[in-house]
Amino acid sequence: MVTSFIGLANVRLDGLRRAMAAVMHRVHARATAGMVAVAIAAVGLTSTAAFAQTSPSTTPAIKAASIRAVVTVPALKSIVEPLLPPGSELRVLMQPGRSEHGYEFTPSDLAAVAGADLVVYVGLNLEPRVEQAVAKPIEGRTVICFAKVAGLQRTGQPIPNTPEALGHDHHHEHDASCDHEHDEKWIDQHLWLDPMLMAKLVGPVRGAIEETLQAKSQLTTEEQQRQGAAQAALLARIQGVDDQWKASVKGFKHTTIVTHHAAFSRLADRYGLTIASVIRTIEGSEPTPGDLAKVLEAIEKHKVRAIFVEPQFNPRAAERLARQAKIGVGQLDPIGDGDWFALMQRNLDSLTTHLKGE
Ligand SMILES: [Zn+2]
CATH class of the missing domain: 3.40.50.1980 (Nitrogenase molybdenum iron protein domain)
Structure with a gap:
């Protein structure tokens, strides 16, 4: 595309050539932006490779327990972090200051999801790109959907601003018999703002971490004890918030x-x-x-x-x-x-x- 522009410009008169030069400048600017995007994507791929390198097959048997965890919404960090063995890595995908709706995950975010041992996301169509990225199971990666853990699985999001819609619809969430009737109704995706739902996430996250460590032959008795204590402390702290x-x-x-x-x-x-x-x-x-x-x-x-x-x-x-x-x-x-x-x-x-x- 760029080359053909140059060829065309060469056979034109001077005035036209100057005009083409201006066009070329813009084309060049766009090409540069494209190259930056490619470079960013390449960085994302590099980090995936880095993720993969820490798998047990390339490391000595005595490697300390560690997990690469990824969460979408920042609040999930408070549940996952205390349960991770020391030396683990936790990446929060959503950056502060931006809305959680329509959040655009970067290629590097999605590469982190691809290379993680544990992914925790909200679901209910809040992070469709992440949901797509984890749809295909990867050996050794555990994925936890908060909505599933909380027993909520439907989407459908006409946004309300009436008290009726805000206060009552979701009382019917668990009632399978009226599922059809409520299919099109709004469901609040902000599960993390309810402490009792956050408490429901603790057990499954601990279970996933334990299983992951076991699969990597990194689960020691000490680590199991540490996790038990961390789980109890976390649940007590959440109960404190509720109280x-x-x-x-x-x-x-x-x-x-x-x-x-x-x-x-x-x-x-x-x-x-x-x-x-x-x-x-x-x-x-x-x-x-x-x-x-x-x-x-x-x-x-x-x-x-x-x-x-x-x-x-x-x-x-x-x-x-x-x-x-x-x-x-x-x-x-x-x-x-x-x-x-x-x-x-x-x-x-x-x-x-x-x-x-x-
Ligand atoms: Zn929101």
Whole structure:
């Protein structure tokens, strides 16, 4: 393509040649960008090769226990990391500051998935590229789908901003008899925001790590004991989060909120909060005037005390709405930076500030 442009330019008049030179400059710029992309992909492939090199076949028998683990959503790190043997590697694919919806995994992310011993992802169509990447089993790699572990397997995602859709649909998740009726209904993908679901993940992750080590002949009695203690500590810590949320919410004077996107319905259900409405019905795009009018109506109808914005989205529309409705603005972070316990604490603190009342 580039070569044929040059050949063509050579037989034209000077003026045309100058114009072609300008075109060539753009073509060249594009070619350079393409080459960078190829180079990035090559780096991804190199890291896959590096992953493969640590397999037992190329290492001495006395190699210490270690696992290469990959998680998608940062919060999953808090469950997987304490259970990994020392010297293991854990890669969190989703980078902070970006929405978890429509997240574009890089070739290097997918190479890490291909070369991992353990992959933990959420499912429910939150990370379709990762789901595709793990669809074909690889010998020696264990894949854990959080949704499956939690007993949730359906997708279908029309995004709600009515209390009915936010509060009630997913109560029917486990009811197989009405599966068809609810097939098209919305299901909250943010499983990690419910401590009780996080607790369900601990056992399967430990089991997978233990099996992986056994398959590599790296499972010692000491490591088994360490893992047992880590599992118990993790479950106790998660229980502590649940206890603290229950105790704090009991003291709230107000329990009805508006959130930025529909991420918190599981959390709300767990602790008796009501989400009157959400501002962004489609994550990533700005709310429409129609969305905002609906939210304002819900704020007035349900006497909402605060709107909770999220660090991954521009808060301007929400802030304007809060001024208009003369209510407060707080922050609820659905993602965090990989420390789930800190995330849950920050979110609870933020709710407490706005809902505890005078
Ligand atoms: Zn979300």
